[in-house]
Amino acid sequence: MNHWVELDKRYFMDTGHRRLEVTLVRGEGARVWDDAGREYLDFIAGWAACSLGHCHPVIQEVIREQASRLILASLDVYTTPQIELAELLLSTSGLAKIFICNSGAEANEGAVKLARKYGKLHLSGAYEVISALKSFHGRTLAMVAATGKPEYQAPFTPLPEGFTNVPYNDIAALRAAVRERTCAILLEPIQGEGGVRIPSEHYLQEVRALCDERGILLILDEVQTGCGRTGTLWAHEYSGIRPDIMTVGKGLGGGVPIAAFLANERAACFGPGDHGSTYGGNPLCSAVAAAVLRFILKEDLVGHAARVGGDFRERLLALRGKWDIVKEVRGRGLLLAVEFTRPVALAMAQACCERGLLVNPIPPQTIRFMPPLIIGRSEVDQAMVILEGAINQMAQVAASSEGAR
Numbered sequence: 001m002n003h004w005v006e007l008d009k010r011y012f013m014d015t016g017h018r019r020l021e022v023t024l025v026r027g028e029g030a031r032v033w034d035d036a037g038r039e040y041l042d043f044i045a046g047w048a049a050c051s052l053g054h055c056h057p058v059i060q061e062v063i064r065e066q067a068s069r070l071i072l073a074s075l076d077v078y079t080t081p082q083i084e085l086a087e088l089l090l091s092t093s094g095l096a097k098i099f100i101c102n103s104g105a106e107a108n109e110g111a112v113k114l115a116r117k118y119g120k121l122h123l124s125g126a127y128e129v130i131s132a133l134k135s136f137h138g139r140t141l142a143m144v145a146a147t148g149k150p151e152y153q154a155p156f157t158p159l160p161e162g163f164t165n166v167p168y169n170d171i172a173a174l175r176a177a178v179r180e181r182t183c184a185i186l187l188e189p190i191q192g193e194g195g196v197r198i199p200s201e202h203y204l205q206e207v208r209a210l211c212d213e214r215g216i217l218l219i220l221d222e223v224q225t226g227c228g229r230t231g232t233l234w235a236h237e238y239s240g241i242r243p244d245i246m247t248v249g250k251g252l253g254g255g256v257p258i259a260a261f262l263a264n265e266r267a268a269c270f271g272p273g274d275h276g277s278t279y280g281g282n283p284l285c286s287a288v289a290a291a292v293l294r295f296i297l298k299e300d301l302v303g304h305a306a307r308v309g310g311d312f313r314e315r316l317l318a319l320r321g322k323w324d325i326v327k328e329v330r331g332r333g334l335l336l337a338v339e340f341t342r343p344v345a346l347a348m349a350q351a352c353c354e355r356g357l358l359v360n361p362i363p364p365q366t367i368r369f370m371p372p373l374i375i376g377r378s379e380v381d382q383a384m385v386i387l388e389g390a391i392n393q394m395a396q397v398a399a400s401s402e403g404a405r
């Protein structure tokens with residue numbers, strides 16, 4: 001076992017995350033290097049956060065510049081990078097007000113607080129938030145309650161009250177779950193961690209209509225899908241609807257920790273004392289996020305994600321004709337997944353890693369691709385060669401174990 005791996009195992013609580021035995025020390029663009037100098041193509045990209053790839057010159061420059069001016073102030077005062085970022089996010093989302101924080105979970109917590117306050121003010125104290133099974137909204141206690149995965153919830157009961165989980169992409173289930181005490185519905189426009197699940201064409205429109213009919217708020221969690229990842233700036237654009245509250249994070253910071261929740265005039269009901277954060281909207285991360293978002297827009301990385309992601313998806317789809325173990329390809333833009341017929345996710349990710357490609361396993365049988373938005377076609381070519389090699393290896397293992405039976 002590598003020295004660093006040994007130390008890591010000794011020091012850290014085991015949350016089951018380190019599934020690839022690689023110790024990274026450097027990154028540039030879509031490539032990373034380990035402590036032995038081995039190069040990998042990174043199609044995990046900080047779980048979709050490194051939108052401009054690793055150590056992009058624009059990010060380096062802004063960090064250098066801003067770090068020499070002002071790193072942190074406090075919410076007692078005004079700071080310019082935060083205001084510039086707010087302007088960019090609000091103008092591109094059509095929403096009216098924003099609060100900037102540090103992580104996706106925190107953004108969703110803020111969104112739920114906002115919805116509960118709205119419930120107190122306008123819905124006779126309604127407080128319940130309905131979210132979906134197989135969703136993912138973060139790891140705080142309330143977001144564990146919102147995240148519809150019993151295995152993430154069971155060890156931590158009793159969970160905060162006021163959350164109900166229903167099947168995703170099932171408008172009848174959602175309709176049946178809305179009660180007097182419901183203040184909001186919280187959904188991902190595409191379920192990311194749940195295995196890249198795209199709802200049927202009219203689902204979000206139906207959810208929007210249900211929220212309007214019942215006077216409750218629609219919160220869309222665009223933490224993973226936002227900022228161009230799925231080939232539109234915000235993933236919900238494909239449905240033509242607008243949320244009342246939207247949360248963003250990950251790719252917004254291009255690798256630095258920043259997130260936000262945004263709301264329309266109606267939902268933006270926080271008043272003095274309702275929320276706060278020491279680091280939220282700090283000048284350093286806000287300056288980086290503003291530069292990242294400007295770069296995404298100026299270089300049309302959104303269109304690039306749609307085009308390169310579309311080609312990548314076609315090539316993944318073609319794998320189905322070649323190997324029986326490839327069951328399904330899902331996704332949009334540069335958020336893609338391949339599901340296999342067998343529980344090979346971990347072994348597949350490890351086989352890819354050995355060949356120089358990092359992909360994210362979603363056990364038991366799905367792998368997910370979230371390369372940086374700056375990914376080039378030649379890098380996709382290279383990833384495909386590696387992936388096909390890994391699938392071939394798995395298919396042979398499967399065939400020989402069947403033969404031995």
Ligand SMILES: Cc1ncc(COP(=O)(O)O)c(C=O)c1O
Binds near residue numbers: 222223225249
């Ligand atoms: C849709 C979604 N929401 C929220 C989160 C939580 O974000 P964070 O890990 O920054 O708290 C994630 C993280 O994967 C996510 O995919």
